[in-house]
Amino acid sequence: MLKLFWIVCVVSLLIAVAAAGKDYYDILTVPRDASKAQIKKAYKKLSKIYHPDKNPGDQGAKDKFVELSDAYAVLTDDDKRRIYDQYGEEGLNQQNGGGGGFHNPFDIFQQFFGGGGNGRQQERRGPDMNLEIDVTLEELYHGKSVNVEVSKQVVCDHCFGTGAENSEDVVTCSTCHGKGYQVFEMQLGPHMVQQFQQQCDQCRGKGKVIRHVCTVCQGNKVRRGNELYTINIDKGMKDGEVITLEREADEYPEEVIPGDIHFIIKAQPHRRFERRGDHLRIQETINLYEALAGFEHNIEQLDGRNITLKRSGVTQYGLVEKVAGEGMPIDHGSKAGDLYVEYKVIFPTHVDKEIIQGT
Ligand SMILES: [Zn+2]
Ligand SMILES: [Zn+2]
Numbered sequence: 001m002l003k004l005f006w007i008v009c010v011v012s013l014l015i016a017v018a019a020a021g022k023d024y025y026d027i028l029t030v031p032r033d034a035s036k037a038q039i040k041k042a043y044k045k046l047s048k049i050y051h052p053d054k055n056p057g058d059q060g061a062k063d064k065f066v067e068l069s070d071a072y073a074v075l076t077d078d079d080k081r082r083i084y085d086q087y088g089e090e091g092l093n094q095q096n097g098g099g100g101g102f103h104n105p106f107d108i109f110q111q112f113f114g115g116g117g118n119g120r121q122q123e124r125r126g127p128d129m130n131l132e133i134d135v136t137l138e139e140l141y142h143g144k145s146v147n148v149e150v151s152k153q154v155v156c157d158h159c160f161g162t163g164a165e166n167s168e169d170v171v172t173c174s175t176c177h178g179k180g181y182q183v184f185e186m187q188l189g190p191h192m193v194q195q196f197q198q199q200c201d202q203c204r205g206k207g208k209v210i211r212h213v214c215t216v217c218q219g220n221k222v223r224r225g226n227e228l229y230t231i232n233i234d235k236g237m238k239d240g241e242v243i244t245l246e247r248e249a250d251e252y253p254e255e256v257i258p259g260d261i262h263f264i265i266k267a268q269p270h271r272r273f274e275r276r277g278d279h280l281r282i283q284e285t286i287n288l289y290e291a292l293a294g295f296e297h298n299i300e301q302l303d304g305r306n307i308t309l310k311r312s313g314v315t316q317y318g319l320v321e322k323v324a325g326e327g328m329p330i331d332h333g334s335k336a337g338d339l340y341v342e343y344k345v346i347f348p349t350h351v352d353k354e355i356i357q358g359t
Helices: 003-022 036-050 058-073 078-095 104-115 136-142 288-293 353-357
Strands: 129-135 144-155 170-172 183-191 192-199 208-210 222-232 242-245 259-267 274-276 279-287 294-298 306-312 320-323 339-346
Touching: 036 058, 036 104, 058 078, 058 104, 136 144, 136 259, 144 294, 183 222, 222 242, 222 259, 279 294, 288 294, 288 339, 306 320
Parallel strands: 129 259, 279 339
Antiparallel strands: 144 222, 170 208, 183 192, 242 259, 274 279, 294 306, 320 339
């Protein structure tokens, strides 16, 4: 009985030790056999969410951001990943002589997203995409999140950009034994042999060949895919304004940074309101009697509220009246432009003679 107790103690101690190290795969939400492309993609997605600039004052997000770059740095380094897989975080700490923090988390982020000019040499970058999004005046008035599906080239998520059906299908080239070149000898004379190297045509210099190509992308490493983006249209945005999503255009399996997606606001014409900068303009019709004696009309604002237009006495044809503060929102809605109402008078089609003579 006592013996069993000790076994339980030792086992729980072992579990506690294992749990003390961080699970880098968990942090990046990737499987243990994740490819580098898959790890990169996960890092790219998560680091944007937890970047301290996006979460000011949030220590939790900052810690998470640091954890993500730790996990990324280890899992994309073949040696470190091997040590980590075998011995966990403890193994890495021993290798580094203790005291983690062997890189700057912001450096890794910048490799993906640029900025902070540390004189990085010319990076290859894919082209930008320009996409128009149709937005109604109501949507520009209220502000809105819209979901936009974008068709673009994505790294194949079946093979994670390797082009192989399984990770075991990427094998060392048997022709060049992984060197990427072959050595040939040419007899130049009876005692003279010249050696020369030629790129291996089996693996085209890569040193690795794919046994079974990925059935989803047919070994192309990329495919067409749809990605859903949520675009925040800010209150008062204007026709032609651009919302940029950095590094979200076509993806590439190799070391090419995706270009940006530019969403261009295309404001749709409105059946009642006309927009002029931050101001709105509307035409309101009144009859002749109202033009002479005054009136009270309600018009519906873009948010459904009623605005009461009230005049007494004579209203001239074509008069433009300003309703202050009922235009489009400015500065996220902290201010607003004005509404201009232009009155049109509808004349009667016929008037009895007696009425005219009577006046
Ligand atoms: Zn594939
Ligand atoms: Zn080869």
